Amino acid sequence: MACRISELVLDCADPDRLAAFWSEVLGYVELEREADGSIAIGPPGAGFGGPQPVLVLSPGSDPRPGKLPLHLDVNATDRDQDAELERLLALGARPADVGQTGAESWHVLADPEGNVFCLLRSRLQPL
Missing domain, CATH: 3.10.180.10 (2,3-Dihydroxybiphenyl 1,2-Dioxygenase, domain 1)
Structure with a gap:
């Protein structure tokens, strides 16, 4: 059994702005908003666990050591x-x-x- 990418998480200063941008780029829709300000976007009608990964725009501004480029x-x-x-x-x-x-x-x-x-x-x- 292999793993499959289900989400890509992008730390950003303005999750609303990037959710709107990436939704237009990818043809995604907003799936969920979390209390911490994160916004999940994904393919319409599929969402989490579908054939394409969900993109999560998460509020943050400080790069962390060892963070995956x-x-x-x-x-x-x-x-x-x-x-x-x-x-x-x-x-x-x-x-x-x-x-x-x-x-x-x-x-x-x-x-x-x-x-x-x-x-x-x-x-x-x-x-």
Whole structure:
């Protein structure tokens, strides 16, 4: 038996803002709000335990030693990479420089709080 990713947790200063951003990027909906200010978003009609992981935006501002450096990779499902890049930039993403050469097949972006993610070239089938 293997494990499967059920949630990705992202510490952020403004969970509402990032929940709105990532919901638009991924086509997710708000699933739950916790008393601590965390917001869980996920695929409509599936939620926790579904085929895609839930994203939890958790309030926090202090990096912790030993925290896993993690970023998200996304792929367009209904348009090409250039069109998806335009959509993500219109939503508030911005280009980010992490030392790429310019020859990469992906775009490195930052969400509204500066969290880096990548838009990959290949187009995936929607679930």
